[in-house]
Amino acid sequence: MNHERSRGLYDRALSVMPGGVNSSVRANMPHPFFIERGDGGHVIDADGNRYVDWVMGYGPLLYGHDLPDPVEAAVQSHVAEGPMYGAPTEVEIEHAEFVARHVPSVESIRFVNSGTEATVSAVRLARGHTGRDKIVVMQGGYHGAQESTLVEGSPEDHGPSTKGIPEEFAEHTLPIPFNDPQAAKEVFAEHGDDIAAVLVEPILANMGIVAPIDGYHETLRDLCDDHGSLLIFDEVITGFRVGGLGCAQSKFGVTPDVTTFGKIIGGGFPVGAIGGKADIIEGFTPAGEVFQSGTFSGHPVTMAAGKATLEYAAENDVYEHVNRLGRKLREGISEICAERAPEYTVVGTDSMFKTVFTRDAPDDPDACCAGGCRQDPDCARYDACPKTGADVAAAATDRWERVFWQEMKDRGVFLTANQYECQFTSYAHTEEDVERTLEAYREAI
Ligand code: PLP
Structure with a gap:
């Protein structure tokens, strides 16, 4: 993906704004991509690259980028x-x-x-x-x-x-x-x-x-x-x-x-x-x-x-739609993690989802219960699962920001760039967006 224009805008922004951004979480590595416009469940950056957008403005956009x-x-x-x-x-x-x-x-x-x-x-x-x-x-x-x-x-x-x-x-x-x-x-x-x-x-x-x-x-x-x-x-x-x-x-x-x-x-x-x-x-x-x-x-x-x-x-059927897509994403990502990377856990509910890194891969990959282990002391993964902010921070290695986030971005999927912020589905997202995202997860993980 070409990011030449975003890179140039970032350099310009750095000379007039601290860190080049107006909210610290936007300063993704190695530089943020600047958004030109939104389109339904997608954003298009300054270089014309299109991404499925699960950041959704960090939560306010229940309808994605198309207001009803x-x-x-x-x-x-x-x-x-x-x-x-x-x-x-x-x-x-x-x-x-x-x-x-x-x-x-x-x-x-x-x-x-x-x-x-x-x-x-x-x-x-x-x-x-x-x-x-x-x-x-x-x-x-x-x-x-x-x-x-x-x-x-x-x-x-x-x-x-x-x-x-x-x-x-x-x-x-x-x-x-x-x-x-x-x-x-x-x-x-x-x-x-x-x-x-x-x-x-x-x-x-x-x-x-x-x-x-x-x-x-x-x-x-x-x-x-x-x-x-x-x-x-x-x-x-x-x-x-x-x-x-x-x-x-x-x-x-x-x-x-x-x-x-x-x-x-x-x-x-x-x-x-x-x-x-x-x-x-x-x-x-x-x-x-x-x-x-x-x-x-x-x-x-x-x-x-x-x-x-x-x-x-x-x-309208707004909550039904966003919750259904949320469930599909959580189930799909959970399957991919269990198959390919059991040290990752998917968490979330309703229209929120997040893939978090756990500290250790479980001995028994089938023991994964997709985040429920945070609540069940009898679960085989209970100790390994992040349960507090300190756990999340300890589990968040460079892998998320520098590797996984980048890999997903390069595959046209925009996620939040740190371990704390979660992702959101919107009424504008489609089943196709879910499939495209799961495909990117399969490759990136
Ligand atoms: N409370 C919670 C739970 C939040 O997630 C946030 C921001 O993400 C805030 C308060 C602060 O909201 P704002 O960023 O609109 O000031």
Whole structure:
């Protein structure tokens, strides 16, 4: 594949933008390919190369690169009427009503502009609501580029995971291992009276997709109830993707106090939201005393796109389609791995999938249960399977970014370039895209 133009654009970008990109995950090796345009489930790069795109903008693009007619019409009409006003519009109410109607834990919602802004605001809201400072997060979890959650370590010994965050900020954040109920009980036993909230993705989708073990979220729910802390589900990725319109919380049957949203609810435009019980969400100014504000919040174009996106999903076989393709990919890749490379494991659910490297090939290749072993201590591969962020990092060798990702890209398949981010199917993808991708996997693995 020729990448001459992308290479040139990257050199130009490097001279005016740090690392040549506006989001660090886009800096693929040896250089990112620059996108010219999208087409259904595909992207075409600046050199005219076509790829099946499973990155899908890192999650927002439920319809791939073809907006359904009603979504496009909603966007166009709001652009034509002037893009934004700095005053409320009816479409914000309609979007909020849709979310409240379909997500039982949501009575009231505040729209913002990104998933990061949503989790920043949710943490502030929880602190304001409880009058406490400490936040419990999962080791290796990701909740955006924000001070309270870019923290690594253990409850006893932790600090910022990046330069630029004062140690004092990180003191208030307690990282515990996901799927370890005992660790959750211990952190509450030690710090319960100071914990404002537990912030957790219902499925750790931004850590190589780790599903909760049975009863884990119920344990968190009980601990929060017993100690007067809030349970915040970060559904920025899983919201309106896993579990359909009821979101992942409906799939697991656990009701959080607060939910953060992003990605899909903006229909491809910048968005975030904080929803939950009215008496908590009304803690935000001007109803309450926790300051929250934003020039672009509830942007009419985003609201129109997001509302039309969700309405279209409610009226068509969208989740059936994306979940069917997700299942086909997981099954197909799983077969290929079992046959050719048993040290790889496929994980995912609904319309999400990810191939992760495990540390060791099992002695018995038939022992592979495609990621379920993360949850089943009796499985022969349980010890070898990555179960936490640290495991994923330890298992992620250069093979993924420098070898596998490249091999797939050279075969016209665009995947996320690191071990943490997952892939998504969309309504625009076809069975043919799945077949072409499996063929590329067969060769690349
Ligand atoms: N929360 C989760 C679970 C995410 O995956 C992300 C981003 O990928 C965020 C929050 C932050 O969202 P954004 O990138 O829109 O700021």
